[in-house]
Amino acid sequence: MNLHYALIAFILLYIFITGFHDEGNLIATIISSRSIGIRSAFITASLAQFIGTATLSTTVASTISKDVLNLKYLTIAGNDLYIMIFTGLLGAVVWNLITWYIGMPSSSSHALVGGMIGPFIIKYGIYSINIYGILLKVIIPLFLSPVFGFLIGYLVMYFTSRILRSAGVKVNTVLKKLQYLTLFILNAGQGANDAQxxxxxxxxxxxxxxxSRSSEFHNMIKVLSAFMISFGLLFGGLRMIKSVGTRIYRVKPFHSFNAQISSLFIVITAAVFGLPTSGTQIINSSVLGVGAKERPTAVRWQFARSMFASWIITIPASFAISSILFLISKTI
Incomplete structure (x- = not known):
């Protein structure tokens, strides 16, 4: 039982790490464009993350718990289950810390999936994972979300540019104020998705x-998860802001507003269908789409290519790390 709750504590730590690794991306455009002050943005975003995680439905958590691993092997693993989850999670954490340290936006969602399936495949083989569930509810949404982020960002930028083309500079004041709302909704929805x-x-x-199957336990876990991801954002969110706000495309309030609106489309869709998505991918691809519509030559495509490459290698990398850690654990 002590091992059970110790592992839960480690999972909560992972949620905290997700907060400072991923969630800063969601407010990067707002801060870099000076649409909202740093302190106000962080307070608003962290409050939204807490409320969203503590109150929204747990459909994404259900997807992770039921559609990634074959339930049969969860019940027969015995105490090895703790070792496999621990090493799987540790593999994801190691990869997240590497990409966080070098300031490279990558997906914690990809890292988690790759990390978790590694030990199970090593121990039980390919049939220990739910290939159909992973493909349909995890891999496809995770890889399609940046594609849609780019396309929607491009289209939103196109339409808002036409609608507001005769507006004066004072429209920026309105757009800045509207971003308090987009900031809150985006962080409530995607923060809850990541924590789940x-x-x-x-x-x-x-x-x-x-x-620990009681409803009281699950409610407590929701509140603790909300606390961890919101405080993770406060402690580590600044490192990724430069990457998203300046290294992809130099955003202004108009660009930030369009990127936020574009991201909301995907976040709301994911919330409705319980699809795990990556906030890192969504906001970065939206910025790419916005920049490509306005001035393609100003988009830093070289950084964008390295960013996409990190997304592609994340699952294999975290898979390899967690597999090695699991094999090492079996020799101890």
Whole structure:
């Protein structure tokens, strides 16, 4: 039982790391464009993350707990379940810390999926994972979301440019104020999505054991997850802001507004269908789309290519790290 709750504590730490690794991306355009002050943006975003995680439905957590791993192997793993989840999660954390340290936007969602399937495939083989569920509800949404982010960002920029082409410079004041609303909704929705991935791991533990299945326990986990991801944002969010706000495309309030609106389309869709998405991918691809519409030559495509490359290699990298860690654990 002590091991059970120790692992839950580690999962909550992972949610905290997700907060400072990923969630700063969601406010990067707003701060870089000076649409909202740094302190106000962080307070608004962290409050939204807490409220969204604590109050929204847990459909994404259900997807992670039921559609990634074959439930049969969760029940027969015994105490090895704790080792596999620990090493899988540690593999994701190691990769997240590497990309966070070098300031490269990558997907914690991809890292988590790659990390979790590694130990199970090593121990039980390919049939221990739900290939159909991973493909349909995890891999496809994660890889399509940046494509849609780019396209929607391009289209939103096109239409708003036409609608506001005769507006004066005072329209920027209105757009800045509107971004308080987009900031709150985006962080409430995507923050809850990101926190629920860790919550899904906790639910996996409850499947593999007879402990802590009460509704009171699940409500407590939601509140603790909300606390961890919101404080993770406060502690580490600044590092990614330069990458998103300046290294992809130099955003102004108009660009930031369009990127926020574009991201909301995907976040709301994901919330409705319970699809795990990456806030990093969504906001970065939206910025790319906005920049490509206005001035393609000003988009830093070289950085964009390296960013996409990091997304592609994240699952294999975290898979390899967690697999090695699991093999090492078996020799100890």
């Amino acid at each position: 991935k860790g919550m899904g791991l906790i639910y996996i533990l409850t499947i593999g054991s007879s402990l």
